[in-house]
Amino acid sequence: MEYKTILVAIDLTDEAEQVLSRAVTMAKQHQATLTLAHVVEPVGYAYGGDLPLDLTELQQQLETSAREQLSAHGERHGIAKQDQRIIIGRPGTEIRRLAHDLGADLTVVGSHGRHGLQLLLGSTANAVLHGAENDVLAVRVR
Ligand code: AMP
16 A cells, blocks of 8 residues: 555654654655644643633744744755644644545654553544544654
């Protein structure tokens, strides 16, 4: 099976490079298009939205910083600007939605290979897998 459209989602931590380089290799092998994405969670989520604070500026700073970091990753691997996406929302949901919108046949994420309670509590890789319409590659990050 040849993958034609690959989506890679990275969390911008030190582990992101392991996930991205695997996706880049796969995209080359399959001569597929590659979209690179990162999801910024609304800061309000963390505070339950009930703080009497205007978080707009903080949110914008987070988005700008994420955009810059994503762009640095993209440039290292020759991924064009139009194939780099910053999305606001919940990572699992937004990654699945973007995969659908792109018609991606493969989504690449990282996985810590959690088990037991940690797995029950959920991970992004898990959230992406549940209800996914396409193949999902969970790259084991170390
Ligand atoms: P986690 O479940 O947070 O350990 O993340 C596992 C993998 O999910 C990461 O290696 C990324 O591939 C993906 N991921 C997690 N958070 C995000 C995010 N905010 N945006 C895009 N991908 C993410």
